[in-house]
Amino acid sequence: MSANSVIISVSKLFKTYASGFEALKDINLDIRRGEIFALLGPNGAGKTTLISTICGIVNPSEGQITVDGHDIVRDYRAARTVIGLVPQELTTDAFETVWNTVSFSRGLFGKPANPAHIEKTLKDLSLWEKRDSKIIALSGGMKRRLMIAKALSHEPQVLFLDEPTAGVDVTLRRDMWALVRALRATGVTVILTTHYIEEAEEMADRIGVINKGQIILVEDKAELMRKLGKKQMTLQLEQPMQAVPAGFDHYQLSLAQNGNELVYTYDASEKVEIADLLKALNDAGIRFKDLHTTQSSLEDIFVSLVEGKQ
Amino acid sequence: MSSHLNVHAIRAIYRFEMARTWRTLMQSIISPVISTSLYFVVFGGAIGSRIPEIDNISYGAFIVPGLIMLSLLTQSISNASFGIYFPKFTGTIYELLSAPVSYIEIVLSYVGAAATKSIILGLIILATASLFVPLRIAHPLWMVLFLVLTAVTFSLVGFIIGIWADNFEKLQVVPLLIITPLTFLGGSFYSINMLPEFWQKVSLFNPVVYLISGFRWSFYDVSDVSIGISLSVTVLFMSASLAVVAWIFRTGYKLKR
Incomplete structure (x- = not known):
């Protein structure tokens, strides 16, 4: 500079x-x-x-x-x-x-x-x-x-x-x-x-x-x-699930809304293969009726930074 | 700009402070004039008529310089201490501290405004006194010199008090407990020659004695101590006040964290 x-x-x-x-x-x-x-x-x-x-x-x-x-x-x-x-x-x-x-x-x-x-x-x-x-x-x-x-x-x-x-x-x-x-x-x-x-x-x-x-x-x-923003893709499932299905360990998946939503968390900066995930879910017979993505706010980033230093 | 005075700032602060005087006319000018007039009525008229002349001067006329000094001292301190304390109290001091203003400019403007108010007040009291007692001023230039020196010196003292004080009680304590007694015991209402010898010697440790004596000399050509000593002590006192102010700004005492 x-x-x-x-x-x-x-x-x-x-x-x-x-x-x-x-x-x-x-x-x-x-x-x-x-x-x-x-x-x-x-x-x-x-x-x-x-x-x-x-x-x-x-x-x-x-x-x-x-x-x-x-x-x-x-x-x-x-x-x-x-x-x-x-x-x-x-x-x-x-x-x-x-x-x-x-x-x-x-x-x-x-x-x-x-x-x-x-x-x-x-x-x-x-x-x-x-x-x-x-x-x-x-x-x-x-x-x-x-x-x-x-x-x-x-x-x-x-x-x-x-x-x-x-x-x-x-x-x-x-x-x-x-x-x-x-x-x-x-x-x-x-x-x-x-x-x-x-x-x-x-x-x-x-x-x-x-x-x-x-x-x-x-x-x-x-x-x-x-760099620090996390993205999440939320799938609204047709049928609720009791647990994250086996065979998806390399994806960061979790369940929400009493098993009615499957949440995939990933770094905004990294290359992710969303299409691969969706195809694998489809092949496993897991159907969803809607999906949406969200990005973590600066507030989330700030909190994680400050807490990380404490 | 570094080597030049920030004249615009000096003018701005001076005007601001003087504007406060006019806004608070009753408190700044009228009240001291009323209280001084009461002194004349009580000491000059009622009691003074029963007191013999001092150094061939009627008692009413004798106390005029002392009364002017009494008001000058208390008002100089009050004006200057309030002027700098109030921005500290309200928080507006941030603007002064962050402005491109040197310490000399701050002192010039605040002390200048406080001294101006006191001098105006002193002259008003002088005019008021002339309505009650016959007055003569033997050395008008010396009278003005003592008026200005005293107003500036005690405005500096007030400025120091205003910076030192961190509550309204402290703002009052020095004028009430130190300045007023020193003024009353400094010969405002009597000549120190009227005191027993021991107390005359004690009085010589009171700097206000020299101010009043010098000021009274400028009126009536009579004094408790020589004019040279009066002037020297006044200048010495002003220099000491200036040294304290310089130290305050050098260290940021009670101004900067």
């Missing part, structure tokens, strides 16, 4: 808190320019600590992080200027107006006032009508969008979304996904943490899994699904 195609580089990063708790252990991670990267992990895995360290909120114990080629410690101004952060918690100044708080964020990040950009951002996030409202008067969904507006106020190249859809309804979640895709289309790199597997499955180009402070996997989503 060329240096130019990497926008964030994390190298040998460790974080040990004053209590002695090791939150991050030897993290090495490259984020590609323009991608949507989903960081998955159970609660307490180190997702927020990693994001907070990259953004400058948490001091690293060891290691190096560069953002757009700038070291986050030595050249923190340049590094932070390109970052927008949407934290998990809805932390806002309750008595400030929408317009003022977004304008404040832009100034804080060193950009001169640009009412046209603030207006566009508020309109994109359906907050324009609320621009003169105090934040305390906004709904939870609006506050969530406001946090994004603040993070986008200074036109960042990288946007961190820490659990962006935690506790939001389905409609808003889909709006968020659409927004993230629209941002990616403009060249913004998006890094999101989530424990909603469907969110990562729906949006991410690449997925990283973190557990107990260690990155245990980074992979293209499609490749991950292909």
Whole structure:
């Protein structure tokens, strides 16, 4: 990968808190320019600590992080200027107006006032009508969008979304996904943490899994699904069976639904001879009236990965 | 950008803090003015009329610099400590910590805004006092210098308290238990020359004595300690506060995990 195609580089990063708790252990991670990267992990895995360290909120114990080629410690101004952060918690100044708080964020990040950009951002996030409202008067969904507006106020190249859809309804979640895709289309790199597997499955180009402070996997989503995804073919039998018939030991077969279904499990990546299996079943006089296939979800993959490392 | 001040950030924080003052006008400006006016009514009018002149100055006029200092100190600390504590309390501090802002810029903006509010307040109290007692200012430039130095120094102290505090009780404890007693015992309402000799010597360990003495000198040309010493102690106190703030930012004490 060329240096130019990497926008964030994390190298040998460790974080040990004053209590002695090791939150991050030897993290090495490259984020590609323009991608949507989903960081998955159970609660307490180190997702927020990693994001907070990259953004400058948490001091690293060891290691190096560069953002757009700038070291986050030595050249923190340049590094932070390109970052927008949407934290998990809805932390806002309750008595400030929408317009003022977004304008404040832009100034804080060193950009001169640009009412046209603030207006566009508020309109994109359906907050324009609320621009003169105090934040305390906004709904939870609006506050969530406001946090994004603040993070986008200074036109960042990288946007961190820490659990962006935690506790939001389905409609808003889909709006968020659409927004993230629209941002990616403009060249913004998006890094999101989530424990909603469907969110990562729906949006991410690449997925990283973190557990107990260690990155245990980074992979293209499609490749991950292909490598680790299990497929199952379920045959609905005409006659229920008591046991898997003899002579089929080399197929991974099991019975379900009180013997009314015969389930064949196989790896999506390996070459399987489904036709051979169906022919053998037919030759053995086993008739079926319907069949369907399913593929394991990212959630299944995630659970097996995390549990496998425990 | 690394070598230049982030002027936009300083302006943004300063405006934000000043906007809070106007939003909370009653708490920020009007209440201290009312309480100070009450001091004038009680000590300047009711009781003061029965107290003889001090250094040829009527008691009501004598206490004006002390009262302004009392408000300046408490309000500088209160403004600055609340200004930085509240983002910690609400969690909005994340934005400040992740922004391309240097520690100097953070201090300039927060302390600058807190000091501005206190100075405005001090000037309002001065104007209010002039309605109650005849005032003269012998050294106006020195008066402004002491006003600004004191406001900045105690805003720095307030900033330190705001970072140190992790609950509202701690936010109040230093002003209540340390600053207010030091101010009352620092000659706000009397000249330390009126104390027994032993307590005069004890009072010299109180830094507020030097602030009030210097400030009062700028009004009436009379002081408990020489103006040079007053100024030196004030600058020394400000330098010590700056050193503590520098240490806080260098280590991330109570700010970064």
